[in-house]
Amino acid sequence: MIWKRKHLLGLEELTAEEIVHILNTAETFKEVSTRSIKKVPALQGRTVVNMFYESSTRTNLSFQLAARRLSADTLGFSKSGSSVSKGETLVDTAKNIEAMGVDIMVLRHECAGTPKMLAENVGCSIVNAGDGQHEHPTQALLDLYTIREVKGTIEGLTVGIVGDIAHSRVARSNIWGLTKLGAKVMVVGPATLIPKDIKRMGVEVCFDMDRAVEECDVLNMLRIQLERQQGYNPFPSMREYIHLFGLTNDRLKKAKDDLIIMHPGPVNRGIELSPEIADGPRSVILRQVENGLAVRMAVLFLVAGVE
Amino acid sequence: MIWKRKHLLGLEELTAEEIVHILNTAETFKEVSTRSIKKVPALQGRTVVNMFYESSTRTNLSFQLAARRLSADTLGFSKSGSSVSKGETLVDTAKNIEAMGVDIMVLRHECAGTPKMLAENVGCSIVNAGDGQHEHPTQALLDLYTIREVKGTIEGLTVGIVGDIAHSRVARSNIWGLTKLGAKVMVVGPATLIPKDIKRMGVEVCFDMDRAVEECDVLNMLRIQLERQQGYNPFPSMREYIHLFGLTNDRLKKAKDDLIIMHPGPVNRGIELSPEIADGPRSVILRQVENGLAVRMAVLFLVAGVE
Amino acid sequence: MIWKRKHLLGLEELTAEEIVHILNTAETFKEVSTRSIKKVPALQGRTVVNMFYESSTRTNLSFQLAARRLSADTLGFSKSGSSVSKGETLVDTAKNIEAMGVDIMVLRHECAGTPKMLAENVGCSIVNAGDGQHEHPTQALLDLYTIREVKGTIEGLTVGIVGDIAHSRVARSNIWGLTKLGAKVMVVGPATLIPKDIKRMGVEVCFDMDRAVEECDVLNMLRIQLERQQGYNPFPSMREYIHLFGLTNDRLKKAKDDLIIMHPGPVNRGIELSPEIADGPRSVILRQVENGLAVRMAVLFLVAGVE
Numbered sequence: 001m002i003w004k005r006k007h008l009l010g011l012e013e014l015t016a017e018e019i020v021h022i023l024n025t026a027e028t029f030k031e032v033s034t035r036s037i038k039k040v041p042a043l044q045g046r047t048v049v050n051m052f053y054e055s056s057t058r059t060n061l062s063f064q065l066a067a068r069r070l071s072a073d074t075l076g077f078s079k080s081g082s083s084v085s086k087g088e089t090l091v092d093t094a095k096n097i098e099a100m101g102v103d104i105m106v107l108r109h110e111c112a113g114t115p116k117m118l119a120e121n122v123g124c125s126i127v128n129a130g131d132g133q134h135e136h137p138t139q140a141l142l143d144l145y146t147i148r149e150v151k152g153t154i155e156g157l158t159v160g161i162v163g164d165i166a167h168s169r170v171a172r173s174n175i176w177g178l179t180k181l182g183a184k185v186m187v188v189g190p191a192t193l194i195p196k197d198i199k200r201m202g203v204e205v206c207f208d209m210d211r212a213v214e215e216c217d218v219l220n221m222l223r224i225q226l227e228r229q230q231g232y233n234p235f236p237s238m239r240e241y242i243h244l245f246g247l248t249n250d251r252l253k254k255a256k257d258d259l260i261i262m263h264p265g266p267v268n269r270g271i272e273l274s275p276e277i278a279d280g281p282r283s284v285i286l287r288q289v290e291n292g293l294a295v296r297m298a299v300l301f302l303v304a305g306v307e
Numbered sequence: 308m309i310w311k312r313k314h315l316l317g318l319e320e321l322t323a324e325e326i327v328h329i330l331n332t333a334e335t336f337k338e339v340s341t342r343s344i345k346k347v348p349a350l351q352g353r354t355v356v357n358m359f360y361e362s363s364t365r366t367n368l369s370f371q372l373a374a375r376r377l378s379a380d381t382l383g384f385s386k387s388g389s390s391v392s393k394g395e396t397l398v399d400t401a402k403n404i405e406a407m408g409v410d411i412m413v414l415r416h417e418c419a420g421t422p423k424m425l426a427e428n429v430g431c432s433i434v435n436a437g438d439g440q441h442e443h444p445t446q447a448l449l450d451l452y453t454i455r456e457v458k459g460t461i462e463g464l465t466v467g468i469v470g471d472i473a474h475s476r477v478a479r480s481n482i483w484g485l486t487k488l489g490a491k492v493m494v495v496g497p498a499t500l501i502p503k504d505i506k507r508m509g510v511e512v513c514f515d516m517d518r519a520v521e522e523c524d525v526l527n528m529l530r531i532q533l534e535r536q537q538g539y540n541p542f543p544s545m546r547e548y549i550h551l552f553g554l555t556n557d558r559l560k561k562a563k564d565d566l567i568i569m570h571p572g573p574v575n576r577g578i579e580l581s582p583e584i585a586d587g588p589r590s591v592i593l594r595q596v597e598n599g600l601a602v603r604m605a606v607l608f609l610v611a612g613v614e
Numbered sequence: 615m616i617w618k619r620k621h622l623l624g625l626e627e628l629t630a631e632e633i634v635h636i637l638n639t640a641e642t643f644k645e646v647s648t649r650s651i652k653k654v655p656a657l658q659g660r661t662v663v664n665m666f667y668e669s670s671t672r673t674n675l676s677f678q679l680a681a682r683r684l685s686a687d688t689l690g691f692s693k694s695g696s697s698v699s700k701g702e703t704l705v706d707t708a709k710n711i712e713a714m715g716v717d718i719m720v721l722r723h724e725c726a727g728t729p730k731m732l733a734e735n736v737g738c739s740i741v742n743a744g745d746g747q748h749e750h751p752t753q754a755l756l757d758l759y760t761i762r763e764v765k766g767t768i769e770g771l772t773v774g775i776v777g778d779i780a781h782s783r784v785a786r787s788n789i790w791g792l793t794k795l796g797a798k799v800m801v802v803g804p805a806t807l808i809p810k811d812i813k814r815m816g817v818e819v820c821f822d823m824d825r826a827v828e829e830c831d832v833l834n835m836l837r838i839q840l841e842r843q844q845g846y847n848p849f850p851s852m853r854e855y856i857h858l859f860g861l862t863n864d865r866l867k868k869a870k871d872d873l874i875i876m877h878p879g880p881v882n883r884g885i886e887l888s889p890e891i892a893d894g895p896r897s898v899i900l901r902q903v904e905n906g907l908a909v910r911m912a913v914l915f916l917v918a919g920v921e
Binding site: 403 | 650651652669671682690882904906
Binding site: 044045046047049073075076077086087088089092093095096097098099100101102306 | 340341342343344345346362364365368369371372375376383572573574575576593594596597599600
């Protein structure tokens with residue numbers, strides 16, 4: 001297929017064919033990071049600006065490295081030390097940066113919809129690196145890539161997403177991507193963390209972690225974002241959460257032989273999953289990170305519209 | 308002419324011929340940013356360090372991008388996370404950075420005169436990116452460039468600078484540049500924000516915004532720097548300031564057909580000017596930003612003394 | 615010799631031959647920084663990540679510049695704005711960064727032993743840029759380089775290290791390096807700042823600054839790290855410290871003609887040494903900084919294992 005989109009705002013708007021095209025493009029780039037000279041000249045002379053209004057380590061570094069390996073110039077930009085404190089609107093900031101001849105803006109923002117707003121107001125490409133509780137498309141794409149790489153296909157698999165479904169942009173983007181590619185998605189967690197109308201997205205709801213472990217081919221263990229849950233308590237205690245939904249060796253005994261464990265990171269060791277599982281043979285967590293780079297190279301390359 | 312200066316400290320010290328030479332050099336660089344590969348090898352292997360002791364988005368990014376497009380290596384450096392907190396003097400910090408083989412230091416500092424002090428104490432080139440209430444030469448140069456580009460010439464034009472003249476390094480640098488190039492400069496604002504002896508700089512003082520709008524060919528609307536005015540009140544209320552000096556559609560009715568509106572950014576929408584004017588056909592605000600890059604490429608190139 | 619180490623964790627573990635090999639390699643790189651095009655392609659396509667969990671100006675910039683001059687890609691990473699605040703372990707952060715295909719991590723951390731811990735847990739090269747009160751190997755290497763450059767040799771010299779020996783990783787790394795290369799080391803300072811068992815490291819302890827000035831060929835004046843000594847007072851007053859151990863012109867009168875003065879920076883002018891001495895003919899402080907770049911280029915080049 002011929003890629004026509006200028007932006008990557010989310011997986012909701014992509015067709016299955018488009019998603020597969022990104023994954024295939026990523027495959028050709030994955031090899032680059034294994035070379036001793038990890039560079040291709042694809043985006044030479046282009047400029048990518050990382051606008052991160054929320055703190056991030058891995059996504060920020062991953063996008064920067066992806067841009068560098070395509071030979072693009074990258075510029076960082078964070079909330080602190082910028083004009084945000086001077087009261088400039090986000091669109092004005094973006095228009096100013098655009099006027100400097102920037103080709104791609106990678107945006108992380110605490111408000112859902114900001115990437116779309118920028119895409120409607122500036123001429124350069126916008127890549128969503130996470131917007132509020134809305135979408136985190138490159139995370140879902142790297143999850144899809146990793147599942148396809150390990151399992152050979154996505155269609156027909158049962159994928160469990162476990163944890164705080166209600167507040168998770170990772171869950172939302174994964175659900176869009178997985179269902180489009182033909183997987184059966186099971187969302188697992190306490191009732192307080194699963195939106196009432198989530199079934200409309202085509203997923204099954206499951207409150208029983210043991211059943212999920214038994215039935216799934218893939219378990220994506222979401223991070224319990226302690227820092228986002230101050231002020232209200234979605235579950236009585238962390239101990240109870242671990243008891244009901246934590247992934248332990250005991251619970252894994254009933255799993256399929258080829259069940260794989262994913263996590264978007266950073267891992268709360270001993271909460272979502274035990275340290276032995278995080279570092280164990282079923283875990284593909286670091287492979288996700290590795291694939292993230294290839295996926296982000298593919299996304300930057302495609303939205304740049306380089307021939 | 309042959310450029311001989313090693314530093315760019317301010318427009319006060321430049322001759323009209325030198326200013327025009329920078330603008331002409333910028334013209335040759337402007338085209339680079341319109342290419343898909345936005346690079347020239349002019350400063351390959353040179354190192355530019357951005358020392359920003361005051362927060363900044365556009366100036367900082369613009370200098371970084373300018374250096375990159377000349378193929379220089381750039382390094383950022385901000386007050387937080389540096390040895391400033393360990394009590395090192397600025398000259399010692401600069402001498403250390405110089406000892407690492409840095410070619411150009413771009414300095415923004417809250418104290419007037421610091422670029423000059425560094426120029427007298429280190430061997431590398433110093434570019435002033437704003438020092439206290441003293442000068443902001445590259446901002447004035449990009450303003451001059453934009454006026455010349457739109458109007459064809461600067462000589463003979465009437466340029467109004469509106470707002471907080473007393474605290475504005477942008478105003479001071481613009482006044483030096485505009486008067487040297489033969490424009491008539493009118494400073495406009497409440498009496499509390501216009502220095503008593505400003506006429507010595509060769510400008511006309513005007514307290515009547517309506518008259519300024521009528522007579523000027525260019526209006527440069529300075530930012531009301533709310534963050535600098537805590538503790539004393541130069542005007543009774545923001546509402547009164549807007550009433551007397553804000554640029555509204557109503558006020559524009561009496562303007563010349565070809566009046567253009569400038570602003571150094573970031574814009575306080577609805578204060579200095581209405582949103583419709585900021586985004587309207589008279590506004591050249593984003594063109595200023597675009598030209599800023601070309602002007603900064605020219606400045607870095609010239610002070611580097613590359614043949 | 616053939617370099618075989620993948621990491622640079624400290625000077626304690628290096629042989630004299632290895633230290634000399636680093637210094638000799640640095641010599642070949644020093645010339646690069648004097649060219650107008652300050653680049654060699656040695657690490658082209660490699661990625662160096664600076665992980666600085668303690669604030670730093672000169673070491674951070676020096677490592678970044680060193681990597682750039684070897685044509686490596688560099689990425690910064692600081693405590694603020696990262697996932698550290700999300701509770702991720704350091705090893706997990708490092709494994710994630712490694713998974714992105716990073717070749718070398720340069721680590722500064724407040725805890726002694728963290729570089730070793732990372733070296734045992736990740737596959738990429740670790741360079742210690744200062745760990746707690748343990749070691750700061752590249753600082754000692756640049757000190758050794760500078761002494762050798764000025765004096766011709768290190769063997770047989772008497773080197774005084776003056777100040778807070780107890781808390782100084784610079785002192786420890788210098789002692790390892792100097793004694794291995796055959797210098798006589800004298801540690802000088804108030805008894806409260808000299809560890810009881812320091813003699814085991816093969817040094818002489820001296821409480822008399824005047825004698826040290828008389829006997830030494832090199833004086834390395836450590837920084838009084840005021841920021842680390844809150845809460846307890848190792849000496850009655852700063853005035854008393856200066857009186858007993860500060861390097862003044864008066865005290866220098868009895869020095870050998872070719873005594874040289876070093877300081878790891880940032881200098882507290884008027885405390886460890888007087889401003890005239892810091893800027894005087896005996897001072898090699900800026901030469902240390904200059905050599906630091908060459909030494910760090912050599913270290914990055916060697917641990918990268920490039921043929």
